[in-house]
Amino acid sequence: MLSNSFILPARAAALLALGCLGACSTPSSEPTVATGSARTADSLGTAAPVAPANSPLQVVAQFREPQIVGVAVLPNGRIFGDFPRWDNNPVAPVAEIGPNSSLKPYPDAEWCKWDETVRNEPQKHWICPQSVYADPAGMLWVLDPASPGIKGTVPGGPKLVKIDPATDKVVQNIAIPASVAPTKSYLNDVRVDPEAQYAYITESGIGSLVVVDLKTGKSRQLLARHKTMLGDTTLNIRADGKLLVDPSGKQGQFNADGIALSHDRQYLYWKPLTSYALYRIKTEALRNPTLTEVQLVAQIEDLGKVPASDGMILDAQNNLYLTAFEDHSIKRRTPAGKIEIVVQDPRLEWPDTFAFSADGRTLYVANSAIHKTATWNQGVGRQDQPYHIFKMAIGK
Structure with missing residues (x-):
């Protein structure tokens, strides 16, 4: 379990500025797969939340550790998870998830290796992968901010990597330079437009967007420290009714995090995590290097108030799904701006990131229980259930 170690939260690069940096400890063994019921107790003896009788959520996989934050689903149904190196050194920081919650290092064991023997090859190994994403063409992308323990980037390590699932081989590896991903940066989440050949990334440490030209491999940092990129510590955002306060007594600030690309790929949506604000901009503007x-900034649209959330995804009807961690729910913002509850379930312990099935009828979500990790509980982890991947049917 994660109950007695100093665990850093998902999407928490902003804590670099708060001095909450943690450490990347000695390598752990293979992740322990939880095989019991959802009522498995933690070291404090508390019972895990129970599924409501009418909950549409189905358990796809569950893990005692390490902590999962990201999920990707390919058109053929293959599922991948992301387990960043925050306080441990997982054997499979990127993994294909198989039957009975089994984890297969992906694309292979060598890519998943990170120790003293490979320190001189930061572009050939997962250092601290943060996001996995399946693009509309069926390619798998892995975003690696290369900041183990969120202590600062490993020189030469930040990268965006494209893998062809047909061969399970890396086909493109784009290094993100220090001018775009400096030491205190934390590349967070990514969306890819395979037609325009561009990738869009939220960066949480400084608070910025990163735009990558996939044809040239060149990247640009945009809107660094702009107010639309920064979390707000005045809102008293809570999880399980508790403020997110770090060991130094400071309230957590989480910058640009959630990201979504419209199906026509004309708009990019984003929001800081500790914020109730949602923004979007035309991707055409982001791709134009001549704009000051x-x-x-003049092209940013303020879409008004939404729940505090971590992950976001748009369906084909431009409904925006949000992982609303404050009240254990998934919510949906309609194109008209109406906020609807999709599901509320106490097992949604900090729902993190989304993925859709190829037909858009099944929604997947990873469950990372960030607020129960030791960082936000005076050094004592209170994770009382396995980390999950759930799925649910979405009506059309």
Whole structure:
């Protein structure tokens, strides 16, 4: 379990500024797969939340550790998970998830290796992968901010990697330079447009967007420290009714995090995590290097108030799904701006990131229980259930 170690939260690169940096400890063994019921108790003896009788959530996989934050689902149904190196050194930081919650290092064991023997090859190994994403063409992308323990980037390590699932081989590896991903940066989540050949990334440490030209491999940092990129510590955002306060007594600030790309790929949506604000901008503007920051800012649309959330995804009807961690729910913002509850279930212990099935009828979500990790509980982890991947049917 994660109950007695100093665990850093998902999407928490902003804590670099707060001094909450943690450590990447000695390598752990293979992740322990939880095989018992959802009422498995933690070291404090508390019972895990129970599924409501009418909950549409189905358990796809569950793990006692390490902590999962990301999920990706390919058109053929293959499922991948992401387990960043925050306080441990998982054998499979990127894994294909098989029957009975089994984890297969992906694309192979060598890529998943990170120790003293490979320190001189930061572009050939997962250092601290943060996001897995399946693009509309069926390619798998892995975003690696290369900041183990969120202590600062490993020189030469930040990268965006494309894998062809047909061969399980890396076919493109784009290094993100220090001018775009400096030491205190934390590349967080990614969306890819395979037609325009661009990738869009939220960066949480400084608070910025990163735009990558996949044809040239060149990347640009945009809107760094702009107000639309920064979390707000005045809102008293809570999880399980408790403020997110770090060991130094400071309230957590989480910058640009959630990201979504419209199905026509004309708009990019994003929000800081500790914020109730939602923004979007035309991707055409992000791809135009001649625009000044003032011109770029003028094209940002403020879409009003939404729940505090971590992950986001858009369906084909432009409904925006949000992982609303404050009240254990998934919510949906309609194109008209109406906020609807999709599901509320106490097992949604900090729902994190989403993925859709190829037909858009099944929604997957990873459950990372960030608020119960030791960082936010005076050094004592209170994770009282396995980390999950859930799925649920979405009506059309």
